[in-house]
Amino acid sequence: MWRTMYECHQVQHFVSQQLNILSDIKMDLSTNYHRQAAIQLETEVSCWYNWFCEVVKSQQEYVRTLSRWIQLTDSLVDDHRKSLYSSSVRRMCEQWNLAFERLQHKEAAEAIKSLQLAICSIRVQQVEEHN
Template identity: 60%
Template sequence: MWRTMYECHQFQNDISLQLNHLTDSQGVDLTTDYHHQATSQLETEVTSWYLSFCKLVKYQQGYVRTLCRWIKLTDCLVDDNQHSRSSAVRSLCEEWQLLVDRLPDKPFGCHPNDNAAAGAEHNLHKKSDKLEKRFHKELFSLAEMEKKVHWSLADEDMQSDLSPKHPLSIKRAKTEALKKRVDSEKTKYLNSIQVTKVMTLNKLQTGLPCVFQALMGFSGLLLRPLWLFTAMADQ
């Protein structure tokens, strides 16, 4: 099992290293709801996989400890030459237990699925979208007010006669201020898209190889009992 895992993680590591050949595109592609759902699903799957792997290691440690205790109970068994049948197997199991007892509590310390940037982008998108909807309502309200006072936006002479304290002037100023807020928030949102893309690519380029290399070292360590067993069998 550990040899298969080692080979698979080695293959995954080779693939993940190919991400270094990717470069960030300067184009701004809006993040869709599908992207958010896919990111959320990825986070759920990675978390589930990580917890399952930790359980596997814990069960492996428990299995080896139980096996060592059982082997000790067979010391009384001897072969035709009055040699203990379990001495070699016991040595193997003790070596195996030393290995699993030295395993870290967590198989690796790096995590490629930090979603903080995507979360910030999502919040900015919601804020920008909310302000834009509010701005459109203000525009509609302004148009209705202009109809009621019979002023035209295209008539500059009549606009100049408006007092700054006139309700229509106040409404226009309010709408213009809201428009600036909308533009500002939209700029922040578009910038956050680019930041998220850069951070995501960077985390994939650095995080995935880190994970797979750690897993290769982890599974490679647990291959030692197999090598010991093979050496014993050859003897």
């Protein structure tokens, strides 16, 4: 583990040195390459936002469906045949539901959207500088 951490640190240190060299060179930040990179970054952040929202929505639906299914199957079992596992699973699903309700996914989605808007404004500025 320590060897792997050391090797990763060495790679990070090398990249950091290379970036320091690049920062000393004056660069035109409105080159075609930079504009394409900004467009690609905006596209990736947009995909990230969409997938993030979809994952949260899917997980919430999954937990709700699983909770409802457990409630329905619990009502089908006789009192003397009820399992300790079903009540444990039901409690776990209830806690999972509560955790999703407390989850600050809207704030995270808004932060991602804000990043996307900032990148968009950078792209607009790059176009204006290019023109």
